[in-house]
Amino acid sequence: MSVDSVGTWKVGTVTAVRSETPTGRSIEIDVPGWGGNLAGQHLDVRLTAPDGYQAVRSYSIASADATDHLELAVDRLPDGEVSPYLVDDLLPGDQLEVRGPLGGWFVWRPEQTEPVQLIGGGSGIVPLVAIARAHAASGSTAPFRLLYSVRTPEDVFFKDELARLASPTFEITWVYTRAAPADWPTKPGRVSHDILAASVIPAGDNPSVFVCGPTGFVESVADLLVALGHPAASVKTERFGGA
Amino acid sequence: MGIISRGFSGRSREHNPDLPPGQFLTTDFPVLSAGPTPRIDTDEWEFTISTEKGTTHHWTWAELMALPIEDIATDIHCVTRWSKFGTSWRGVSLDTLFKDVDTSYGYTMIHSYGGYTTNVPLADLMGGKAWIAFEFDGEPLHPEHGGPARLLVPHLYFWKSAKWVRGIEMHKSDDPGFWEQNGYNIYGDPWKEQRYW
Numbered sequence: 001m002s003v004d005s006v007g008t009w010k011v012g013t014v015t016a017v018r019s020e021t022p023t024g025r026s027i028e029i030d031v032p033g034w035g036g037n038l039a040g041q042h043l044d045v046r047l048t049a050p051d052g053y054q055a056v057r058s059y060s061i062a063s064a065d066a067t068d069h070l071e072l073a074v075d076r077l078p079d080g081e082v083s084p085y086l087v088d089d090l091l092p093g094d095q096l097e098v099r100g101p102l103g104g105w106f107v108w109r110p111e112q113t114e115p116v117q118l119i120g121g122g123s124g125i126v127p128l129v130a131i132a133r134a135h136a137a138s139g140s141t142a143p144f145r146l147l148y149s150v151r152t153p154e155d156v157f158f159k160d161e162l163a164r165l166a167s168p169t170f171e172i173t174w175v176y177t178r179a180a181p182a183d184w185p186t187k188p189g190r191v192s193h194d195i196l197a198a199s200v201i202p203a204g205d206n207p208s209v210f211v212c213g214p215t216g217f218v219e220s221v222a223d224l225l226v227a228l229g230h231p232a233a234s235v236k237t238e239r240f241g242g243a
Numbered sequence: 244m245g246i247i248s249r250g251f252s253g254r255s256r257e258h259n260p261d262l263p264p265g266q267f268l269t270t271d272f273p274v275l276s277a278g279p280t281p282r283i284d285t286d287e288w289e290f291t292i293s294t295e296k297g298t299t300h301h302w303t304w305a306e307l308m309a310l311p312i313e314d315i316a317t318d319i320h321c322v323t324r325w326s327k328f329g330t331s332w333r334g335v336s337l338d339t340l341f342k343d344v345d346t347s348y349g350y351t352m353i354h355s356y357g358g359y360t361t362n363v364p365l366a367d368l369m370g371g372k373a374w375i376a377f378e379f380d381g382e383p384l385h386p387e388h389g390g391p392a393r394l395l396v397p398h399l400y401f402w403k404s405a406k407w408v409r410g411i412e413m414h415k416s417d418d419p420g421f422w423e424q425n426g427y428n429i430y431g432d433p434w435k436e437q438r439y440w
Contacts, residue, residue: 011246048245053253056265058323081254081267089250097245102439104425105277215274219387222279232279232357239274 009046009097010034015069016092020157024075024123025087031068031098039064039134040107040127040210043100045072047082057082060126060212060238061101062158064134073157075123106210106238110138114208117201118146119191119221121213125157127238128212132165141169145201149175149191149217173199191217193224203229212238261318263433266326272379273325274387277421281357281407285391290375291410294346302340304391307375310335315374317397319404320433332395334376337368348413352420353394356407361420362429363396363403365413372398375408400431400438 012031019025037043041064046056063071076087090096108116108131116135118128125148135144150156153176166172175195176188201207209230211221218239225235262268285304293299302310315332351368353361367373376395377384384390389406396403402422423429428437 009245046245047248047251047253049251049253050247054245055251055253055267056324085248085251094249095246096248102426105422215387219274219280226279232281235279237276237278239276 007099009099012070012096012098014090014092014094014096017090020073020159021075021155023087024073024157026062026071026073026157027086027090028069028071029096029098031070034068034070034098036066036068037061037064037070037101038104038107038109039130041101041103041130042127043070043072043098043102045082045086046097046099047085048097055082058102060130062126062129062133064130065137073123073126073129106212106236108134108208108210110134110140112208113140113142115143115201115205116145117207117209118144119149119200119209119211119213120146121149121191121217121221122151122155123157124211124213124217124238124240126212128210129158129161131210132162132170135170136165143201143205144170145173145199146170147173147175147191147196147199149177149213151177152179153181191221191224193227196221196224196228200225200228203231207234209235210238211235213240215239261328262326263320264436265438266320266324266433269325269327271325272327272388273321273323275321275323275402276387276406277359278357280386281355282386283356283391283407288391289409290340290392292340292344292413293410294344294413295348295415296345298345300340300344307335307377307392310339313374315376315395315397317395319397319401322400322402322427322431322438326433331380332374332376333378334374334392334395336371337373337375338371340375341369346413348415350414350417352412352414352418353403353405353408354410354412355405356409359405359407359421361394361403361405362414362418362423363394363399364417364430367396367399368411372396398432400428400433402427403431 012029016028042060074086077083120128288304290302318328320326373396377392394405394408
């Protein structure tokens with residue numbers, strides 16, 4: 001095993017699990033010695049089978065504070081090896097090994113004062129929730145907006161929390177790609193140039209933009225943002241997909 | 244051995260000697276990028292190698308295509324834990340591009356369109372270990388995967404194989420590039436699991 005400043009594996013104890021969507025759940029873990037993480041960082045989770053076989057995957061962290069308590073949210077991948085266990089089998093009281101926090105790029109720090117546009121697709125909302133939580137907790141007056149694209153209303157992660165976070169300084173735009181709520185004014189459809197032009201903080205306000213979601217979503221949204229005049233250097237992306 | 248995960252059996256039991264520790268096999272080709280995908284036309288594409296002596300070697304796309312082109316079959320390993328076996332590429336060896344380069348420096352900084360950088364020791368680019376690749380699986384390299392051309396240095400984690408490559412700058416010391424400043428290992432040997440700082 002490699003040894004580096006990320007540190008050794010730490011043993012966490014699951015304190016709560018909560019169903020978020022038909023295929024996803026959030027997981028709260030106490031990890032003595034964790035010591036907190038920046039908003040937007042991820043960690044490695046390691047599972048060990050009785051015969052010693054191990055599997056490790058990275059997951060974004062939904063929490064962002066200085067405590068030993070952290071929260072993940074995981075979507076079950078159809079052919080996944082680790083995510084089905086985390087979504088279907090893990091129970092409060094179970095132990096998990098984690099290592100981190102990891103990543104120094106897709107992060108937001110409370111001392112940043114520029115406007116921030118968050119754009120999430122599906123479970124790509126997880127690191128953006130961490131950023132939104134850190135923003136709210138810091139009392140930062142930097143204008144924030146979130147655009148959240150989901151297939152259907154059932155697929156929303158952190159629904160109640162986002163409702164609580166929404167405010168005049170944290171506007172949320174919802175995009176439904178397959179099925180919208182009954183009274184929704186527009187037809188379901190993918191995030192388009194027109195939607196972004198109407199709801200994203202304009203390039204002229206020099207926002208930092210964070211985009212996270214499946215590869216196809218992020219590719220499409222990032223291209224549209226550049227076409228709308230956002231400098232590529234101010235658009236940070238995090239993709240997941242395939243395996 | 245770690246804490247046993249209650250009820251976890253895992254998927255694969257066969258030890259595969261070609262799979263570095265902590266990796267799993269995929270047949271997909273996932274994408275890892277820090278920002279939007281640059282779109283570079285081959286008409287405007289240019290590749291340079293610059294040295295401490297102030298010399299800059301230039302290649303246009305047509306000049307690159309006129310060099311000896313090699314077929315490369317290799318396994319690739321991403322720090323995000325997927326590995327892909329038997330990928331096929333076409334490209335120009337760095338040995339060919341460095342033939343007339345006179346440098347006493349031992350390290351390189353790879354530069355990409357879009358601003359990405361990564362550091363690789365010169366020795367890791369020489370001796371048939373690295374290429375400027377422009378075809379994947381018999382097709383021109385897609386922009387998402389670094390087209391029109393990317394560095395291919397498959398014995399290191401794949402973030403070292405810089406997409407949208409535009410040049411190599413000789414460095415006296417092993418200075419960290421983009422991901423190397425953002426939490427990833429300075430060298431990145433998959434067989435030693437050199438993932439993070």
